[in-house]
Amino acid sequence: MPDVRHWRHDDTARFLRVPGADDDKYSRGVVGLRTGSSAYPGAAVLGVEAAWRAGAGFVRYVGEGRAADAVIARRPETVVSSHAAGARVGAWVIGSGTDAASRSRDEERELRDLLDGPAPVVVDAGALDLAPGSRAPLVLTPHRREFERLQDQLGSAADDDRVSAVARVAAELGATVLLKGAQTLIADADGAVIRVEAGTGWLATAGTGDVLGGVLGALLAGNADAATAEVAAAAAWLHGHAGRIASGVSAQGGGPGHPIVALDVAEALPRAIADVIA
Template sequence: MTERWGELDAAATLRPPGPGDDKYRRGVLGVRTGAAHYPGAAVLGVSAAWRTGVGMLRYVPPVDDAAPPFGLPTPAAAVLAARPETVLGPPTGRPCDAWLIGSGTDAATRSAAELRDLRALLAGDAPIVIDAGALDLVAAGDGRTAPVVLTPHAGEFERLWRSARLGALPDDWDAHGTDAGPRARAAARLAEALDATVLLKGSVTVCVSAEGWSRRIGPATPWLATAGTGDVLAGILGALVAGRAAELRDDPGLLGRLGATAALLHDLAARCASADAGADGSGRPIAAADVAAAIPPAFAELASQRR
């Protein structure tokens, strides 16, 4: 039985600001997401990270990306239009405390320069949230030094499983299943093989560390099953990791607890936005940007439960 990650557990991992904080001490998140065809994914992740309370966010546009089609703005222009507080360009001086990479990117169209930069992050020591089009960068024994948390949906999970050469998927694996047990067991095998924390998304999300710690979150409101909500989740997690990155050096298991908390906060925000408190599909439709907008009240609700 995979233990449930509850609101009190999640509340205990939040880091509200204190009087001794400044924007840097609250956590600096570096973000490399979005591409010419997916500027929206960058906007969603960046918006979600700001709304989760990151102190400073540096957006690094994709290097040598294709020109945007249909006269669309570049991802950087779209991010800045939506969130003018975002700082653009590679870090100068103070390094980022954590990174978010991959949402709205496609490994097949990634430039050599972008690949080189992403590999340099993996060879560093800042923790990295790895989503969507950057998941292919993680392999068993790849020599990476950065602690990483992977955020695959079931399709991406199956791809990772194959590339990790783990053989056939377990008999009880069901891409659309809501039974946490089989999902957590499969995720634990992948986490161990890749030496990574794995946040396997779905109606029921499981968060599993390479050491075998695992928790389940959900079922989430089914209104969450809509394009771009995974990009929002990745932004939430990036912000939570940036805020507590220093502690991760002494407490590597914190990455799993932050992953589980991100999934819970994401669902709470979606329940707030959709007025579906019971997560039974009552309430109203929402889109991913609505979930990002509802993070602050969901955060407040969770933080009020801190002991």
């Protein structure tokens, strides 16, 4: 079994900083999201909201119809376009709120272009099936059932041990894999594994994975020279801490907290960041 590194508050602090006098919106990180759909426009809104709240200086959304309209209604500072071609971004987020079964040829062609490009790509939900063979630096974010389907696609042997399983899949893909759960596991292509336990059970609600995608995009865009798996761990820790803040669970674990929705987590991100950089 691979050794497991436990990720903590102080580890996360290395990937967050206060903007200085020489910063502008581009130096703070540009995030592009190709997420959501007419069936699931909320996924686009949640990812865009989280990217802004996690400190991105510029957010571009690629999409049309209900999803694009919903993004502009919620976050009018977002730049919206119908195609990703020519967009200069520091990191992409794709797949959230989409379904591979309804993907058009044009959509698949554009997604494959992003997956073979130079910028890191956060790959979620309806784009996970396109990850094998891609050349961009990837962070895959499956939940348990999506991870099992990915194992089947790769022909990877089933393993009851989550640590060994995530390390094996990351090595086979040559990518970073973030396996979501009560204990989030992040494995890099060399098989090193990080465990993040900063969250709360109240995060087990629809849309929080879309928020995580936006946080990942923001931190990847803002830490271009850092190890991808470590940036992913910092994003997972920050997302979990925001969930604790939103649900009223103290840092010491006292009190049961209360139910939350995904947008609560996105809105708590600035407070979570303030806690880390204080």
